[in-house]
Structure formats: structure tokens, C-alpha cells
Amino acid sequence: MTVNPTFAEALPTDPAFLADVRAGLSAPRKHLAPKYFYDAAGSDLFEAITRLPEYYPTRTEIGILDARGPEIAALLPPGAALVEFGSGSTAKLRRLLRHRPDLAAYVPVDVSGEFLADQAEVLRADFPDLPVLPVVADFTRPFALPDGLGAAPRAGFFPGSTLGNFEPEEAEALLRQFGAILGTGAMLIVGIDLVKDAGVLEAAYDDAAGVTGRFNLNLLTRINRELGGDFDLGAFAHRAVFNAQASRIEMHLVASVAQTVRVGGDRFAFAAGETIHTESSYKYTLASFGALARRAGWEPATAWTDPAGLFSVHALRRR
Template identity: 75%
Template sequence: MTVNPTFPEAIVADPVFLADVRAGLSKPNKTLSPKYFYDAAGSELFEQITALPEYYPTRTEIGILDERGPEIANVLPKQAALVEFGSGSTAKLRRLLRHLPDLAAYVPVDVSGEFLADQAKTLRQDFPDLAVEAVIADFTKPFSLPETTGMAPRAGFFPGSTVGNFEPAEAEALLDSFGEILGPDALLILGVDLVKDKDRLEAAYDDAAGVTAAFNMNLLKRINHELGGDFDLDAFEHRAVFNTQASRIEMHLVSRKDQTVRIGGDSFAFRQGETIHTENSYKYTLETFCALAARAGWQTVTVWTDADALFSVHVLRRD
């Protein structure tokens, strides 16, 4: 990285975003954090991705929740407080609520306060007997549950295979943190994507319509808009590959040519073919994930998959 004193500093809405971008693009193998995918445009693109024919995870997980909802309800203790980590849309939560009429409280946790408030308001309107206690927090860091949950038995909800976006050691630490937040004997319901045919995996992250490519490229658009970057979007392309050895899908943005990109007062050189690694999505077997959960202090109570074993929903109990 070199400093270009002639390029004016951008007006930065989020200095943490700028610091993370500078750090990631200064690495020998350039990276950008996937947490920055989700501005308004990125969130809309992701919603489009979930409806694509190639993208099986969302509809498959919803199918499991629909089919196994009564069994999930039977596993949860009566009058439980259900904590959803990184709640976002309540679409999947609603599939469970119809089976949980005696839920004591629902605690959605998300960093986006405005979106969280809107979702909580709508949920209260649709389920007037449900106590909704929203918490604005980064679920990857410790936070306190509302005092109003009192002594109610606690359960966590972490759908969408978001756990796969973390390095295995980070996922283990995250699950341990969930256990510390929820407390002894708590349950955790979470979605886990499974290892499958390489072509099917890669198609799910590189669809024919190019929506996932636009989602990945939107990260560069966001840097240009918010941080004063000058990425030429036509000079980069989307790539998604399954790394068999690491058992993960990797998303990259590939430089089509030798070029230099400026962000604020800094410049970053790219070689033709050099990539920015933007996301990992780890895929597990049932055995490897249950072993990871055990290392994090969780016992597997039960696991459900769809008929084709594309996706799994796990119920874990804190040791």
C-alpha cells in the first residue's frame, strides 16, 4: 500500500468500515469482510438470491422447519424465551411461531437498529400475545439479554447456515459464546449446510442470472459510494469455487488487468488475475459439525435433514 497525498480524503460515514477495507486490501492476499455486503442494495440482492433456482439453502431449510416444526416445538421447554442471533428477516422464525403458542418471549438480536425495530413492530402486530424484546447488538460479541426474560428457560435460534461463514475455530468460539449468553441447559436450533456435489455447490454461488455476481460486486460499489473509492467495476469479475480440501465455497472478486485503485488517500495495486477474497461458506458433514459443536460445549439432541441431505437443522443442548 502506498499513500497518495494528492487524493483528497473521502467523507467517511463509518471509520471502522474504512479501517477494515484498508487492512484487508493491504494484505498479501487481499480480503474484504462479508459483513459489509449488507447495505440496503446488498440486502435486496440477497433476498433475490434466496429465490433463485440454484440457491437451495433457504427453501430447503424452510422445508425442514415446516415439516419438523411440531417436533422442534416438543423439544423446547414450555414458556421458553427464544433468542434469535442475527435475526434479520423474521420469515423463518414465523415458521416456528405457529407451533409455539406458549412462548414466553422472543428476543431478536441484530446490529441494524432501524430494521430490527420495523421487524419487531410488525411481529407484535401479527402476534399480539407474544412479548418481543429486541436487542441491538453484534451477536459475534458478548451482550446481555433483557431482564424481562427473567428465569424463563432459554433457547437460541441461528438459522441460515450463517455458522458456515466463520472459520471453524471462529465458529467453535461463537457457539461457545452463545452458550455463555444463553446459560446452562439452554437449547440451540441452528441450520448447517452440508457437503454435496461440487457443481451444485458452485452453481448456488454463481447463478446463471448473475445475481450473486451483482451481490459480490456491490461491495465495491459500496466502497466507491461511502469511502470515496474509484473501483472500475468493469475491471473486476465474480468467481465462486469450492475448495474441496478446506470444505468451503470461496467467493472472490478477480482483477481483469493490472490496475491501481484509490480509496481516500491510499492506493492499492492489483495484478491481472489477483483476487479479493470476500467470503467463505464452510460445508459440513453431520459428523464434523456435531464434533465441532461438542468442542464448543454443546451436545447434539437431534438432527433433521431434507430427503436429499442437502441441508440440516440441529438441536443442541448446552452442557
């Protein structure tokens, strides 16, 4: 393979990123962590994905929040502090806020301080009576809530089916952590994608316009740029398949030919047809997610779905 000198001579900017890529590409079954999808280009591509006709989760969850918003908001304790884990766009949050003007505070949690500050500024302008208290933190790790919440009851918000991107035992551990942060008696509103026809699922992750494929391949572009890689993007193809036994969609990058790739001074051999597993997205039934929540110390209160049964929003109460 011809080495791109610009990429090959680049200096790694993130030692953890480099260590994770080395470990993933050295594994018997190559894999990369999906959290590395989201550089600026990856984030823009994901926003484009959410608007695709095949990608039902975003619009379906918003539809549930529109239709059931008053019922969902009514389960939040009066005067609650609402903590959103991994806050993104406020589009879904606003569908709850308009039904609960009595919230004591809104606490968005995200690793991007600049993004949080921008979103908080917009939200304060639209809801001037709502204290917005951002926390810059990785929600997958323990973090402290702001001191200004006082004795306000806690509630959590985790939309977007993000929990499905974790292995089931990791998802259980994450729900336990949310419970430890929010405390006994807290409510948690969480979005969960449901098991459905494999064709519908695979189309959602392999759209006709190829946007998801570009999103997947952008991970290799990022490795080239930031870690001195020399991946030939033309020698890899996007694949999305539903693994029914594991109840998950898997995204892979498939090597079209035998090749050797260099990253950060190391070389990694690929056989023709060998894949890099880049993401798993687990799908649940109402019953299987309820069982997972109970194992994590939460009691399912109620759940809402769209008429077609594509997606679900769950209210959980911390035991």
C-alpha cells in the first residue's frame, strides 16, 4: 500500500485514542470503540443520519414525547432537579419542560464544555425561570451533581436509545451508577429501541444514500489524521447486519483486499473480507429491558411505544 506521507508523519494528539486503536486492531477480532466516531465531521454526519427516511429512532421517540409528554412529565416529582445524561440537542428535553414549569433545575451532563455552555445559553433565554446548571463530565463515570440543588428531588433523562450502545452488563452497571447519582426514589426517563423486523433495522443502519457508511468510514479518516494512519478508505466497505442471537445491530468495516495498515508506527495486517467491528446497538423487548432495569435496582413504572411498536420510552423508579 502507498503511504500518505501527510498522514504517516502526523503526531498522535490523544494517547488514549492511540492506545485504544492499537488494542482494538491487535485483537483476534478487530474492533474500535464507537465513542471515537464523534469528531466534528462524525457529529455532523450523525445529525444527517437522524434525518434520513430509514432512520426511525429519532423521529419516533420525538413522536412519543409529543403524544405522551404530559403523562411522562407528570411522573417527575414536583420541584425536581432534572439531570440529563449525555445531553445533546434540547429538542427532546423541551417536550418535557413545557409540561413541568416547576422544575427546580436542569442539569445537563456532557464531556464537551463548549457545547454545554452554548446549549445552556440558548435554554436560559427560552426558559428564564429555570436554573440551568451544566456539568462537564463523562456520564459513564461517577461525577458530582452541583451543590446548588439542595434538597430538590432528583430525576434523570436519558433519551435516544444510547443505552443500547453498551454491552448488556455495561448497560446494567450504567443504570446502577445513575441510581447512585440520583438517589433512592428518583425517577429516570430512558429511551430504548425495540426488537423488530431485521430488514427495518438493517436499513436504518445502512441507508440508501450511504450516509451511515460515510459516518462509519470517517472513523478511519480520523485515525489517519490524528494518529498517523494510512488507511485506504477505498479498500474498506461499510456493513450493517442484525445479529438475532445477540439481539443487536452490528456495524463493521470490511477489508475488500488483503492489506497492511500502519497506525502510530505499528503495522496491522488484514485478510480480504476481515472486518473491524465498530459498533453494536442492542435492541430490547419491553420485558427484557424491564428485567435489565430491575437487576440494576430500578422498578419499571410504565412504558410508552409508538403505534407501530418501533421504539419505547420507559419511566423507572429507583428502589
